[in-house]
Amino acid sequence: MKLCGLHQRKKQQILQRPYRSCGRSTTRPSSPWNRLIDGEITSKPMVLFLGPWSVGKSSMINYLLGLSDSPYQLYTGAEPTTSEFTVITHGEKIRSIEGIVMAADSSRSFSPLEKFGQNFLEKLIGIEMPHKLLERVTFVDTPGIIENRKQQERGYPFNDVCQWFIDRADLIFVVFDPTKLDVGLELEMLFRQLKGRESQIRIILNKADNLATQDLMRVYGALFWSLAPLINVTEPPRVYVSSFWPYDYAPDTSRELFKREEISLLEDLNQVIENRMENKIAFIRQHAIRVRIHALLVDRYVQTFKEKMSFFSDPELVFQEIVDDPDKFYIFKSILAKTNVSKFDLPNRDAYRDFFGINPITNFKPLSAQCSYIGGCLLEKIEKAITNELPALLSSINSGKQPGLSSCEATGCGEKPKNRYRKN
Template identity: 75%
Template sequence: MAEPSAEFSGAVKKLLNIYHTAIKPMEQAFKYNELRQHEVSDGEITSKPMVLLLGPWSVGKSSMINYLLGLHGTPQELYTGAEPTTSEYTVIMHGEKFRTIEGIVMAADSSRSFSPLEKFGQGFLERLVGIEMPHKLLERVTFVDTPGIIENRKQQERGYPYNEVCQWFIDRADLIFLVFDPTKLDVGGELEMLFRQMKGRESQIRLILNKADSVSTQDLMRVYGALFWSMAPLINVTESPRVYVSSFWPQEYATDTSRKLFMKEETSLLEDLNQVIENQIENKIAFTRQHAIRVRIHALLVDRYLQTYHSKLGWFGDPHEVFQDIVNDPDKYYIFKSILAKTNVSKFDLPDKEAYKDFFGVNPVSSFKQLSQLCSWTGGCLLEKMERVISHELPALLNTVSSSTVKAGPTPLNSLPDTCEGPECEEKPKNRWRRQ
């Protein structure tokens, strides 16, 4: 495996510098992390691409990871079964030797990208586990296996904020595999909530119709149609997500099933995964810019709250009552509508109005300064620096990376050497971890 190129390392270093000099100061000035609970660390910017697997219980998420990494029949194999087996969030990543890391240890290590998970409490950290192992694919990507969706279980029975934890992983995933079983296409409250949380991330979603050889070809066509019928109300985009139909495990496909189709689908999935790995730095830049836009909107909103408060506060008015009236009814003072007149602000990026009731309930208005006051002779104004980063610096860095086709060094998945010979190899996907 080749080392990361100088261009790749230079792009990551420049991205970190942009974050620390322009984005993080505004985060801290307006306490953005307390609103979104979305802290961005150096580990996230420098981390490998993350592939997140979601879906109902016993649809083959763990088996799919075992298959892609060739772990079936080895001591490192993830446990699988017909019953709900995965109750933890399992992070599979690269390491010099095989070892298991407790969630508390992962969260305490600030060099990892998982340290912000500590805010979800000890109940969640007990259900977080990391697995390190030496593997060529894990040098390039990290997999996250999640507990299966169980629609008849109440949120409080999980013992931790399930939706908030899922949102954290969704926000950071480069690819989201939503796995289904042909016999389990029921849509309930938990799945609907997940799709609401994935709004704006539709380009990262891939639907996996796993265990496709467990039904006949005719039934598979009906299931495929039923899957789209079930998902259509939840995915409100013009272009539907890519659906991969196959059986992702090392066993032979069942007889009288669409074997050639399944193998071509598997090849397409590997190419899709490879594309995400090749576009690693581009995705990091896009993620950082999206984060910067959200931070800027938050700062503009807080600034607007402050302006309205100071303009409405009279000589004899009660400061608490005046500000409480503004927070309880922001539309009355055109708080959110006024922000839409600013450059690069979309109504779809505006946060929930209710969130600011809790935000200002914890953070008094006196703890903030207006944007016009956050300027210095040497560093300039925070807002101008942020707007320059969003409009010029990050797009310029992206263009530089794209034009030089920065690569992390490793050989693409779809060009891995095929060790078999003969005409039968033509229909086999180039996946050297598949057991023949």
């Protein structure tokens, strides 16, 4: 067996820790005008698996859920096998759900995926199963990156779909194996999409027991060499080195290191679940900041449009001039003069050309028109939530935490998960 004694007990303890639900949560949409549906707000933490084909993403999920060699395991193989986005969630019984059903159910957090078209929904599948870990987290397996395949060959906007999941993931495992360290255009695009999400990224060097210790050190260095231009942060991401499958490690390899790395990964996963409430509140506040800035920008566009319009002006030409060159009219600079607005939070200027192409500017009223004597101003309510209410809620949760293990963590609560012993 690969894990036994203390390691098995540690692993079991991690997976049976109680799940604390705050009832409401949020996502981190890439655009402030994205609507959050109820299913997204109340969703469990999402763990996303990305990486090249045949690096062991599906095998890793099978191992974490104890599905290996069972009738319900995700299909794996040496060739590219996963062509669908597979969402593994908790359910009372094991069953699969078609993508069109997931998109049609507004109670789920995946109904917005319908915007990517029917071709994509045919490549989306959900799997429900009664597993203790899935009561606390949702896993998403993705098609492997194939550098010689163009996005249009997939039949749907692959990068846009990946971005949707990235924006909503609480933890992102980017999986490599020692034979697939080269970086091509599709992988480079993926890391560009991960920009700003470095704190959620974990790099997995899988199948590490295929190498002797000296070769593994060289591969580890080569991995960082390949990723250095793509992850431009002062602190490198956490890298886990092990073989995440149920079989024994190869002889004469770093067995103790692999065991410790696996326990560390499980602790990391548990930490994301334990910090769910704090993370969700922080992300709600982050989204509120984006909404506030977006409202201020649209209001500024509206004001500028009305100021430049005259009786003889062509509305389309006037507004086209404003959208094409917002700096000429100090659209964005005027927002920076507002309180608590950082230049680093300002969205892309080009995004508003697309936004107003879908939403005509004549549909919007000034923010001053959104105030009433009884209800107050909508913008003031958002500012109050950002400045006072959400930080106070976060403080109240942190102050209620007790150091050390809870009684459930110390003694176990409810049904204990079945021990998953590794095979020889």
